[in-house]
Amino acid sequence: MLRKLANRQSSLFQRLMFSFAGVIIGVAIIGLVWVFLEAKATQRSRTLSENKAHTENIQAHLSDVGADPARMLPVLNAIEANRVRMFQELDYHSRVRLRVWLHGRLIYNSAPQLPDRLPDVATRDTYSWVRWEAHDQRQGIVVERSHEVDDEWMLSVGGVGFLLSSTIFSLPLLLIPAWLIVGIGLRPVRTIASSIAQRSDADLTPLADSPYRELSPLVVAINGLMARLSQRIEHEHEFLTDAAHELKTPLAAIQINAHVLLSRAGAETAERCAVPAAGLRSGVARATHTVHQLLALERARAEPQVDHPCPQTDVAEFVRDRVAAAAHLAVQRNIEIEFHADADGSLPLHLESMAAAVDNLISNAIKYSPQDGRIAVRLTRAANGYRLTIADQGPGIATELRDKVFERFYRVPGQEQLGTGLGLAIAERGAARNGGIILLADGEGGRGLSATIEFAGAAA
Amino acid sequence: MIEDDLAIGQALLSVFQDEGHTAVWLRLAADAEARIRGEAFDAVVLDLGLPDGDGNEVLRALRADGMRLPVLIISARDSLQDRLKGFDLGADDYLIKPFEIPELLVRLRAIVRRSHGTLEENLWTAGEIVLDENRMAVTRGGQPVTLSKTEFALLLTLMKQANRVLTRVELERRALPAGEGQSQTLDVHIFNLRKKIGEGVIRTVRGVGYMVQQDA
Numbered sequence: 001m002l003r004k005l006a007n008r009q010s011s012l013f014q015r016l017m018f019s020f021a022g023v024i025i026g027v028a029i030i031g032l033v034w035v036f037l038e039a040k041a042t043q044r045s046r047t048l049s050e051n052k053a054h055t056e057n058i059q060a061h062l063s064d065v066g067a068d069p070a071r072m073l074p075v076l077n078a079i080e081a082n083r084v085r086m087f088q089e090l091d092y093h094s095r096v097r098l099r100v101w102l103h104g105r106l107i108y109n110s111a112p113q114l115p116d117r118l119p120d121v122a123t124r125d126t127y128s129w130v131r132w133e134a135h136d137q138r139q140g141i142v143v144e145r146s147h148e149v150d151d152e153w154m155l156s157v158g159g160v161g162f163l164l165s166s167t168i169f170s171l172p173l174l175l176i177p178a179w180l181i182v183g184i185g186l187r188p189v190r191t192i193a194s195s196i197a198q199r200s201d202a203d204l205t206p207l208a209d210s211p212y213r214e215l216s217p218l219v220v221a222i223n224g225l226m227a228r229l230s231q232r233i234e235h236e237h238e239f240l241t242d243a244a245h246e247l248k249t250p251l252a253a254i255q256i257n258a259h260v261l262l263s264r265a266g267a268e269t270a271e272r273c274a275v276p277a278a279g280l281r282s283g284v285a286r287a288t289h290t291v292h293q294l295l296a297l298e299r300a301r302a303e304p305q306v307d308h309p310c311p312q313t314d315v316a317e318f319v320r321d322r323v324a325a326a327a328h329l330a331v332q333r334n335i336e337i338e339f340h341a342d343a344d345g346s347l348p349l350h351l352e353s354m355a356a357a358v359d360n361l362i363s364n365a366i367k368y369s370p371q372d373g374r375i376a377v378r379l380t381r382a383a384n385g386y387r388l389t390i391a392d393q394g395p396g397i398a399t400e401l402r403d404k405v406f407e408r409f410y411r412v413p414g415q416e417q418l419g420t421g422l423g424l425a426i427a428e429r430g431a432a433r434n435g436g437i438i439l440l441a442d443g444e445g446g447r448g449l450s451a452t453i454e455f456a457g458a459a460a
Numbered sequence: 461m462i463e464d465d466l467a468i469g470q471a472l473l474s475v476f477q478d479e480g481h482t483a484v485w486l487r488l489a490a491d492a493e494a495r496i497r498g499e500a501f502d503a504v505v506l507d508l509g510l511p512d513g514d515g516n517e518v519l520r521a522l523r524a525d526g527m528r529l530p531v532l533i534i535s536a537r538d539s540l541q542d543r544l545k546g547f548d549l550g551a552d553d554y555l556i557k558p559f560e561i562p563e564l565l566v567r568l569r570a571i572v573r574r575s576h577g578t579l580e581e582n583l584w585t586a587g588e589i590v591l592d593e594n595r596m597a598v599t600r601g602g603q604p605v606t607l608s609k610t611e612f613a614l615l616l617t618l619m620k621q622a623n624r625v626l627t628r629v630e631l632e633r634r635a636l637p638a639g640e641g642q643s644q645t646l647d648v649h650i651f652n653l654r655k656k657i658g659e660g661v662i663r664t665v666r667g668v669g670y671m672v673q674q675d676a
Binding site for chain 1: 465467468471472474475478536537538539540557558559560561623624625626627629663665666667668669671673
């Protein structure tokens with residue numbers, strides 16, 4: 001359920017993962033900027049130191065040969081050639097310009113193609129340069145060294161790629177554990193969701209408290225809602241029970257008065273009133289039956305009660321008593337009813353609701369059986385308890401209606417038998433109260449209806 | 461008759477008068493005890509939900525005083541617990557509202573008869589079979605039929621509860637001499653009984669038990 005919602009709505013999981021990835025990338029970018037600024041400053045200061053050292057080194061060489069340009073040039077050429085070779089070996093591509101003045105006259109320029117003034121700050125098409133001059137006042141020699149600072153590579157695709165590569169390569173390594181951790185972290189939520197999803201709609205008992213402090217408020221809130229909901233349902237059931245009870249007294253009054261009225265009528269009147277009298281009687285009987293069935297339905301629903309434990313009951317004996325109680329109706333209509341107990345043993349049964357279930361199925365079988373028909377009641381062992389099958393030779397119930405007949409007040413269309421449409425609903429509840437279900441199938445030889453209760457006994 | 465509902469009380473009063481009984485109608489629990497103690501009634505018809513108390517309490521007080529007159533409870537309360545409680549407190553019968561008047565009258569007569577302990581009406585009939593419990597005699601279409609003691613006990617048990625199927629266990633317990641517990645014995649007795657009184661009287665409900673149909 002959670003997963004389905006997640007597909008349609010924004011996902012908490014995705015949100016956590018995206019935030020986590022965002023934080024990692026943010027930290028990497030801040031690191032990159034810092035590295036960039038730091039490297040730029042460091043590189044400039046190191047280049048300046050290099051310039052100082054070089055120029056002083058050259059000064060020292062030049063002071064050896066004296067202020068003689070003819071002897072100075074080979075030294076400078078050799079030094080410059082040395083540097084070029086070193087740069088080639090180190091694969092440095094930044095450029096260096098060395099210039100030497102003797103008494104204010106330029107006598108050496110290693111890169112005459114460059115303009116006199118080199119920029120301090122990088123522009124669009126050149127890098128920035130770091131420059132240093134060493135002055136020898138005594139001999140009038142000025143050595144200038146300009147070194148190109150190639151710090152822009154860091155902003156190039158390659159540079160950024162290099163600096164971010166560790167982050168980029170570590171991202172999956174960080175996100176996979178994060179994905180697992182978030183998944184494991186959200187598991188208690190899924191557990192709660194599935195424990196709610198698996199419940200039957202009648203189960204409003206509180207959820208077990210979550211061992212996690214963060215989830216407790218959710219569980220408490222759901223339990224609060226369930227408590228209010230079950231209270232409300234309880235009130236509605238009480239209302240139904242009260243309403244049914246309230247109907248009994250006026251019905252009793254109608255019935256007694258009808259009796260008085262009809263018994264006081266003279267013979268002639270009685271004859272003329274026979275049809276309406278029968279109609280009145282059957283109307284009252286029908287209303288009475290409906291009231292009783294409604295109350296039976298409510299009672300079959302009743303929750304397990306601690307003070308009325310369900311007694312261990314001999315199942316075959318119990319069913320036999322129920323058949324015995326109903327059999328006279330069958331015998332009156334010359335219907336053969338028989339009971340086969342192929343299993344014995346006992347189970348804890350909630351007697352009232354189980355009796356309601358069995359009675360309703362048997363009375364249906366009798367009601368819809370043809371004259372001289374046969375009803376077979378059979379008790380067998382099932383994998384998990386017992387199976388009670390009641391098969392008649394009546395009209396049966398069409399396959400597509402077999403779910404629908406359990407609905408309250410639903411009656412198969414086009415039938416002449418009187419009924420409330422509550423019998424199977426009562427039977428179903430009664431069976432459920434005793435850990436059972438009702439299955440409807442074709443009767444023996446594909447004729448009639450076979451109703452089966454598979455039950456495992458009442459809980460507690 | 462103790463009943464607080466006006467419509468039912470009025471109608472029941474008419475029923476009892478039409479039947480030729482002398483009935484007194486009370487609507488309060490408080491009135492009931494004194495009135496019942498003061499007069500010699502044959503039976504009490506008691507409603508449970510009274511405006512000033514529970515009918516069960518009236519019953520409890522009566523029985524506590526040692527009043528033995530038969531009490532028939534009429535109530536809308538139909539749960540097993542309510543009914544059992546009524547019987548526990550000493551009710552002789554319990555009828556759930558709404559009820560059929562003939563049933564009320566039959567039950568009322570039955571509890572009164574039981575309380576008198578008389579043997580006045582112990583004739584049982586089913587079809588052409590008549591059983592006289594007092595004389596231990598059975599006739600079929602006016603012709604006497606000779607039955608053994610066990611057969612007579614079986615037939616009496618079945619006829620007393622005509623139109624009701626009695627399970628084998630019930631029949632064995634009530635009608636067979638102690639020690640004759642086996643099921644075959646019951647079948648043999650029924651077989652013999654049928655030979656003597658005719659086939660149609662005792663109906664078999666296979667796997668359950670036997671029944672006598674009153675109007676057979």
